Amino acid sequence: MKYLEDIGMKARKAATVLNTLKQEEKNQGLRKAANALLTHETKILEANEADIILGKESGMSESLIDRLTLDHERVEGMAKGLLEVVALQDPIGEVMSMTNRPNGLTIGQKRVPIGVIGIIYESRPNVTADAFGLCFKTGNAVILRGGSDALHSNIAIVTIIREALEEAGLPPDAVQLIEDTDREVAREFMRLNKYIDLLIPRGGAGLIQTVVENSTVPVIETGTGNCHVYVDEYADFNMALDIIDNAKTQRLSVCNTCESLVVHSKVADNFIPLVYDRLTQKQIVFRADERARAICNDMEPATEEDYGKEYLDRLISLKVVDSIEEAIEHINFYNTKHSEAIITSKYENAMKFLNEIDAAAVYVNASTRFTDGSEFGFGAEIGISTQKLHARGPMGLLALTSTKYIIFGEGQIR
Amino acid sequence: MKYLEDIGMKARKAATVLNTLKQEEKNQGLRKAANALLTHETKILEANEADIILGKESGMSESLIDRLTLDHERVEGMAKGLLEVVALQDPIGEVMSMTNRPNGLTIGQKRVPIGVIGIIYESRPNVTADAFGLCFKTGNAVILRGGSDALHSNIAIVTIIREALEEAGLPPDAVQLIEDTDREVAREFMRLNKYIDLLIPRGGAGLIQTVVENSTVPVIETGTGNCHVYVDEYADFNMALDIIDNAKTQRLSVCNTCESLVVHSKVADNFIPLVYDRLTQKQIVFRADERARAICNDMEPATEEDYGKEYLDRLISLKVVDSIEEAIEHINFYNTKHSEAIITSKYENAMKFLNEIDAAAVYVNASTRFTDGSEFGFGAEIGISTQKLHARGPMGLLALTSTKYIIFGEGQIR
Structure with a gap:
């Protein structure tokens, strides 16, 4: 599907730039994005109003309408969330261990971004800003696929963040939204393992089951709790x-x-x-x-x-x-x-x-x-992993990182 | 498929026992298994001979026959491999961090077994003993699905190890072999996420591709190297x-x-x-x-x-x-x-x-x-991960572990 391939390629390209950013550059982007959300609050609330009208027309329940609804306080909350991420320590670049082997090779293990992260979620539009913040801080490009109920709100939020990044000289494709809410597009998205390194579903058991059954991208299951x-x-x-x-x-x-x-x-x-x-x-x-x-x-x-x-x-x-x-x-x-x-x-x-x-x-x-x-002291979370690989329990910034071995030689052969 | 469900349930049951074993009990099992492989060398070589005859009849290439062939030295190598795993430090039980929260809760992160690991591999029968050794040391039950070419050899090796475990009072279902080499069974195996926590394919690009495309169990891709x-x-x-x-x-x-x-x-x-x-x-x-x-x-x-x-x-x-x-x-x-x-x-x-x-x-x-x-100093490896989640690069014992949070309270509520 060319639409998704394009998004995937742009995300990959952005990821190679994000990988090289310094902590302060990323923080600058987050601050600009937080500011822009506040400045353009009216745009966000107007778009949200459109979603709410459509939701009411289609007979959405009171509690779902409530989850969907944004107001001054909630927009402020999104901006505040981004600033809280600024305050967190950037885990990228840390060399967790470095050893010297008998042959003189020095082998270090370094924390690096995962690359491109896909997130599939349901109605709450504030997830859009939260997910961007955590992924951006860890140098990952993110592709978001939110619920169709919140489409106008999500478009507004993502557009504002992208413009803020562009103004800061940072790649806007660090965050992209899949605007085509067709189910077939969502299924294809789950099979985009050529471009996406990790897929995180956030939502009910049904959504998570669908992702686990269909995805060829590595998945971290979140959230179901009995x-x-x-x-x-x-x-x-x-x-x-x-x-x-x-x-x-x-x-x-x-x-x-x-x-x-x-x-x-x-x-x-x-x-x-x-x-x-x-x-x-x-x-x-x-x-x-x-x-x-x-x-x-x-x-x-x-x-x-x-x-x-x-x-x-x-x-x-x-x-x-x-x-x-x-x-x-x-x-x-x-x-x-x-x-x-x-x-x-x-x-x-x-x-x-x-x-x-x-x-x-x-x-x-x-x-x-x-x-x-x-509550665990991670500052923010992208979800709670209920599987055993990669991350288990509340997932903070560390869960959005990978590692690579860096090896310093002086001509060693085997 | 009842055949696989049974295997899955037995593995899960064995895993709950393995989870509680002390390091010395696991080492004892590995030593007994190593001994048994040496004692029953003739059985293994006879079974291997049967595989080789069938391989030659079906026109298998010289190099594949060579990979398939076991001799005194290779059986000794398998036993030695298990004893090398005995010498490695058991990572299970380590508490990697423990912090005290402002409300007095003490939160530790502890290293635990993954649970049940599935391994799909091609011809070399010595992988059978190697994979068992690493999984057993880390308290994981393993379900093996080897190549049909090595079926007799694999049955002999697994039977000998299971008997050794039983004699040592340890659960023989710590290692099980899928003896039905039908492709449909392999596909069902990849969808056994109800029982299996991790699936590791070891083999050519085609095998790995098939597993990534079809598995609902979390997969770690290994091995392809350009x-x-x-x-x-x-x-x-x-x-x-x-x-x-x-x-x-x-x-x-x-x-x-x-x-x-x-x-x-x-x-x-x-x-x-x-x-x-x-x-x-x-x-x-x-x-x-x-x-x-x-x-x-x-x-x-x-x-x-x-x-x-x-x-x-x-x-x-x-x-x-x-x-x-x-x-x-x-x-x-x-x-x-x-x-x-x-x-x-x-x-x-x-x-x-x-x-x-x-x-x-x-x-x-x-x-x-x-x-x-x-070469990296891990002592042994189960494969080399080329993906970014959970483990990247050579996978030693640590890659076969997960974590859980253990929280010590005194009545705290939120």
Whole structure:
């Protein structure tokens, strides 16, 4: 598809320039882009208004309209986001190790940009500026494919950033938007491995599945979170209740929200009524196994499907187990490898859980809600990887870098 | 496909056990496996004989028969390979960083096994033992899909290793072989992302292409190498000749062999006749551009295709350029991101080449032949990654690991 080939070639070309930029040049570009977003706020809001009108006409739900909507504060937020990236340390160019071999060769491993990064995402238009900021800071060209609902907003944002880069003498093709929102174009985009080094899907499970199934570009899966809290027989009940309340109810629609409880049978009789009371006060509905329902029969019965589900809603599943081993097995079977927590005051159980649970982040006595780039101290994140290659957990700037070996010789042959 | 699902489930189960093994338990398994290979040498050689007879019947070439053939020395080599892996430091369990957050959470990043690794490879049966050794040491279960030509040999080797593990009280499903060599089974194997965390193809460009096109499992591409040596206008001719001779002729059929020369026009008149003499003495045939052929008209003309080709043969392409910029552009366009070298005595050109060439290993004044796990000091390698995610360049034990965040709390909520 010539349309995509052109975009790919331009991105590659921009990437070779970005690779040679100094940190201060990149920061300058980010500052100019942040400024331009503020200066041209009206343009962005007008374009966003067009998206909103179309969205309402097509019967978009209130909550989706809300995600789509930009206002003065949100535009300011985008600009502020870019300035926060300016403040982060540029990882590019660091030589992580350098050794001297017996034959005198000096071999260093140096951090370099990945090259060209593709990002496929759904409605929220502020992702457009965020993704550009992180990719640009790490010297990567980015090709964005946003949702069709936000097309006008995205075009406005990308156009403003590109103009700002051009004025700063930097390659505007550092960020390109795929404006053709046809599905066939998206599929072709996933097969553009000749030009794209990494593809990051950000969105629901359906989008991620489609990308994994179809992409020939290396993919980092992000975001799906069926997170568990396991209440051990040695749990402090008050701590467990506070953590579960926070992990489930602080924000319903995010990936590090708790979707499933696992409770040791020795404390089930006493603990389940307490957690039921605490969460039902916040309109959470329980779907539980037979043993839990025998204790608290107002709960709905859980199906097999419930245990594997990321509800993102006022629902939680509950399972009673007879041992920590059974808890670990249950969690490792149903989880999405995102974030899991144990509440216990027994050292051996804490260590066993940390060692044997297979997930990006494993917690002892803390809420799963902390799995987040800024909570981890990375400053910003491009997503949360739930796979095991390259990056696992919150992905900050480092996740957008690769390495190369640089070898200094004096005529060595083998 | 039930056959593969069963294998996948067994591997996953074995992986949960391997994840908890201590270094010494894994080393014990490797030692037992090495011993068993030596003890049962006759079984292996008999099975190999069966493969060789079938290979000869089907008209297999001499060189392929040679790659397929095992003898006392090669079996000993396999056992020695496993013992070498015993001697390497186990990277699993290392906590690479641990920080304390303002809210008191302690967040560590710990090295863990990837889980289940699939390896698809062609004829050489010693890969079977090598791949098992590296995966086992890093606590990963491995599923092997070797070439049909080596099926009997592979079955013998895997059976012996599995028995040795069982005797040592370790899970035999740490290594499984796909014995059904049907192509459809191989394709299904590539789509087993429910059970497999990483797929590594080892073999020719065709195999790697097929895996990239079809796999839903994350893939690390290995091995294709269209490596260049660039002779700068500031090159020491003797050093250049020695390095080119070594890089091209020391071993023809490996991925870090030089396949293409790039020569600065200012030295072309004097250098090209010298390098032509040196390599034609070793029966290397040149395919060159018009400018080079004007200097040395015995060379064959190069086509566009030649510049992009990994010959693995007595052929080399040659291109004359007018600047280091043109050299870098040419190399970045045609290379396979493997290994590239500049010969120069000018500091600025060395640094420019190191910075701007996009490859896993970039050399100044040394042979590309050094891109190799043991030459880099990793002890052993599972392949050489030519992609940018997760691992780039020679892949030692570290490339077979992932990380997870372990978080120690005392009731923190967000």
